[in-house]
Amino acid sequence: MEYVSTRGSAPALDFEGATLAGLASDGGLYVPREWPRFTEAEIAGLAGLPYAELAARIMQPFVGDSLTPERLRELTAKAYARFAHKAVTPLKQLDEQQWLLELFHGPTLAFKDVALQLLGLLFEEFLSRGGDPLTIVGATSGDTGSAAIDAVAGRARVDIFMLHPKGRVSDVQRRQMTTVLSPNVHNIAIEGSSFDDAQAIVKRMFGDTAMTGRFAIGAVNSINWARLMAQVVYYFAAALQLGAPHRKVAFAVPTGNFGDVFAGYVAAQMGLPIERLIVATNVNDILHRALSTGDYSAGTVTPTAAPSMDIQVSSNFERLLFDVGGRDGKALAAQMTGFEATRAMQLTNAQREGAARLFTSARADPDQMAQAIRWAFDASGELLDPHTAIGLHAARTAGIDPAVPVVTLATAHPAKFRDAVERATGHRPILPARLGDLFEREERLVDLPGDYDAIAAYVAAHAVPRG
Ligand SMILES: *Cc1c(COP(=O)(O)O)cnc(C)c1O
DSSP states (O other), X not given: OOEEETTSOSOOBOHHHHHXXXXXXXXXXXXXXXXXXXXXXXXXXXXXXXXXXXXXXXXXXXXXXXXXXXXXXXXXXXXXXXXXXXXXXXXXXXXXXXXXXXXXOSTTSBTHHHHXXXXXXXXXXXXXXXXXXXXXXXXXXXXXXXXXXXXXXXXXXXXXXXXXXXXXXXXXXXXXXXXXXXTTEEEEEEETOOHHHHHHHHHHHHTOHHHHHHSEEEOOSTTSHHHHHHHHHHHHHHHHHTTTTSSOEEEEEEOSSSHHXXXXXXXXXXXXXXXXXXXXXXXXXXXXXXXHHSEEXXXXXXXXXXXXXXXXXXXXHHHHHXXXXXXOHHXXXXXXXXXHHHSEEEOOHHHHHHHHTTEEEXXXXXXHHHHHHHHHHHHHSOXXXXXXXXXXXXXXXXOOOTTSOEEXXXXXXXXXXXXXXXXXXXXXXXXXXXXXXXXXXXXXXXXXXXXXXXXXXXXXXXXXXXX
């Protein structure tokens, strides 16, 4: 399988190259040249497979010749053996129509583990073949950082530099990052910044030839294609359990960077019968505005109880605009350059209509989020984290045909956001035993100003150069 950039001028890469590359050299994101498609009979034949086996089958067409089918199967088995639930992503019923897909049974309690546990193994595999040591630079609003650090800590030939906005991640999230003391892990708290500022610094580094010439800079954010590929699997897993391919299923997805919900779009392109993808946002609602009115314009970020959705610029939206807008890299490059200059753009008619065929959106304010937590607790005794609650609010208000099951992606364990859950329900979720003595462990991190040059200098001083 070949990967091309959404901005049309970077070289095409194979799966190995796309996994190690991060952002394309023209500033775009890598996408497969075409979508692999399963027939209805092939999809029916996937029902009942163990998760790791299903994962290998779904991913094989994307991986192409970069891994043999046997090796891919070994890596998925190893990645998903670390999950605390045998089903890896178990499905729970809330009422006649509403379901929860629990994606938080990995080591760091958020759905990011599903992709990053595999990505860590892919890095190790590809780096063992020679080439330059890898310098991963990432930005996190909390969950990507802990999941990525867990996935690469102590691995050979890779360093990870993780930027988080100081004081804007929960105490559990921060400690999950900063208590990992492996020498290849570098935590950086950016003073006075939001996630978008941290992400902008990372993107600038990918385009800084002084840095990319000296260091092989890789990505763990969802700009990395391999992450999205791994997330396609659980859409299949859930839909197969609910009767696909003979029955349609809708999904409600708490959305920030548009990675998770874009994986659902990929599943639909591969032939999975998806009724609707419901994009759920909090008050940071650029995606809701873009999908409902065509106006993609960034405001300022309002901090909320769902920090992984406190985002104004959603990287992966570019992948959707590319695909539904006719895959015209030159035109999209011009559109995105305009957006980067003015922080505003209008979707084209083709982009609006293409998105509207599959996507719906909804926005939840803090009261609606808290009500959804209480509703789920009353209906079924489940405690939801704030992100999942926003997804459930969207699921219940999107007007989906009552005959169609609606699956909300439960993106984080409630214990990761204990204070918000306790405020809504009066119940304080218990941290799972697998986190152990998180609150007793030593922390290590540096504080840096939100200034590109200071951060680039820090990375350059601590990373291993090419060659
Ligand atoms: C990352 C994250 C999201 C947003 O996912 P995107 O792929 O960025 O849209 C939602 N909820 C939680 C808990 C997350 O960690």
